[in-house]
Amino acid sequence: MLKVRKITLSGFRGILKPQDLLLTAKDDKKPRSLVLYGLNSSGKTSFVDGVEWFLSEDNKVEWLTREDAEEKAYPHLAVDPDKDESFVELQFDDSEKKLDTLRKTYNHKKITQPSLSSDDDFENVYKAFVIKPYLRYLEVIDFVYNQTGLKKYQRLANWMGFESELSFQEKLALKILPELKRKKDELAATVKALEQHLFKLTGSQDTSDIEILRICNGVLTAHKIAEQKSIEGLLAYIPEFAKLRATSSVGITIDKLTQAETSIGLFTVSNTLLGSLVDAKKQLDDFNKELKRIEQIDVIGLYDQALEVLNKQTETSTTCPVCGTSWERDELVKHIQDELNLLTKVKEDKEAIEKVINTLKSVVRQEAGTIERLLSKYDDVQKIIPALTYEKTKAYKEILSGLESGWLAKPLGATTEIALTKELIEQVEAEQKEVLKTITSEKTKIQPSERDLKLAEDIEKLTQIRVKLIEIRDTEAESQFTEKEITAFAAVSNKLITLIQENIKSRFNEISERIGKYFSILRNDKDIKNIEIVLNEEKGRAAGRSAEIQLHYYDVTVKPAYKVLSESLLNSLGLAVYFTCIKQFNDSCKFIVLDDIMNSLDIDKRDTLLDLIEQEFSDYQIILFTHDYYWFQKIVRRFPKWIPKKIKSWGYETGAVIDVAATTQEEIEECLKDSTRIEDAGWKLGRYVESTLNELCEGLWAAVRYRYTKNDPPSMEELFDALYARLNDKAKGHAAVQQIQEAKKYEPIMRNFVSHARTNSGTSIAPAEIKRAAEEWFKLENELWCKDCHQFVEYHRSKESIECQCGKLKLEKAKK
């Protein structure tokens, strides 16, 4: 089982000098859980990025990849590649004694291939987990807002570790099968084109054997040659017929001209190519405009800005770095979502454009081949008729070659020009007609006998008919054979997909029950039951590669879940899914890194996350980062065995300065020792008491007047009174009730230091008074805090009692 003793970063992301994050207590090598507090932009995320990069077999930090930052963004900006190393090192605690300290070092010369301290050991690390053991706040949001089933499936694939199966399914559905279909269509199109040639030769749309035989026998009869009885006989006879060609020089010349004439007559210039080029150009130009826009968006800046806005709850407005507009917090989330959707749309548009361009490339190539063959025939005629010119056709060929090597070869970001015009196409067609006219008049000039002329023409006609017919048969045979083979391949593909889907469904079933359990710990909504992840198997582009969350809401089956779930419930569901996957699939990896995920939960639900961690992950090493001081202190109190640390400061060169964190009580005492920090002690105490009073009143169901606006929070006096009234009602005579009154005596001092203090008379208060206020307050806390389960007492409606979670501390009315 794998846990972590130490994480070291150097020259990586926001950390320049080597920086350790110790996950062991002094004189004890056993790794422990840790909570690290740090303000935004103090270096916390650098550690998470470091862990992600370290654990990534692809050596990537995914969220940076999504923001087009990629590997170049990993080293600290001040790193000198010639002198400094950028690395991430993890010291493991491995119960199987296989892994110790491993280091991954960034390679400035090959940025996608860092050097590893031991390839084998890293292999073992990668194998140790299925689900990536780190979760960021944005990933929960990302899952929640991924509206489409396909995107959810992709995210689940990432969490549940079936990305490679998903990738293979997509390879089959989006690359391999379409290529095979394209080949099938190509063969069918070739048969059609050949049948068109045959039609031009025979003058009949009917290309059946009977009709061909009839037409050809007509020709033979005209030359007083016996009819052939079958198409096979005809095909065998035609070469014999061709031997009747005149052997005189005039005859030979007529033959050549006739051959050329027949072949040239079969060519058709494409009249749809220009239209297709114009359409593709428009799509490409529109797309390239968007591409320019995307390049301008500093998406990393966008995310940083978004984080700052979303995390600073007190700020109500901010400025979008892209468009400079001021936004309200909620609206910025939507704006960022729209930008993300644009990026997603760009990706989809890119795929669509590439498909169009690939088809167009095939068409252009085919047309270029046709024109090349036509030019070859013209060259043959020019040997007989030197005055023959065909400049337009040559120009057409040049343009097609230019297209193939120009923007069709590299369409994205290219300047698209279409030198081809309708006028030129018409000129090429006119040129073809002119060449045919020239050939006819040359044949007339040579003055062969009518019989010889007719014979030459008919020999050529029947010869061409024979060639085309054989080609059609061959191509049809190949087409049928290929279709049969493709069907056989499809059977293999379908079987594989069925197996993959069955495997994924069984994984979904395995985890659905646990998701329900974890969800019920995080939320207590009795109306929501039977949460399941189900595979969408309906037809469509993403058939079988799309998943949804289904649940029962008031006994009605709802899919997808977001139809009935609020944002807050969806956040909880996202967390329930992630933690379930960790529990279910990570057997040997027993550490989890959580980066500011508390933000994804409502304030009154964050305790339930701690409940989940305590109940289901007590044997795991949790490495939790937060910027929320209140919750940091709550975690410190709730989990006294965890290592509490805080980032005292951050500097560009110094990086994060990490120190062991003290409890609020310790911090207050520390401040009181320093005469210059008395006011700090007051502020710490005032705010702490205010937030804890709010928490106690909420947990105990103390009646506090409802507020309609945030600008009118309850006063400390009000909170003390509400708490007193409640406990006096439910636990009259208990020591805690009296202690509330003792603590309340110092309310006039403490109220100067609350978050919404209207006066600023804190500086006039003596340290001794603050000290006494703190003493009385912490005495009160002692009465209400259970030392076993590390939680405050709460009101339990079902039992009508005031007690802690474990039941060891109960507040009851004193017996008379």
Next chain:
Amino acid sequence: MSSDIIKTHLEEMKKDKELDAAFIQLLSDSNATNEDGKDTAGKILNLIKKRYAESKKNNA
């Protein structure tokens, strides 16, 4: 990234005589080397072409 699960599925599928073993092998190789789909399709079409040429030879 190659998938062990797909590798296992394809190995199982080889036992099914009704499925084309050569196609299964091509998919297996594609999975093992994380080959691009277009390249895999190319190999499948080459195999089909080869088979067609052999069948023509046998029928001639």
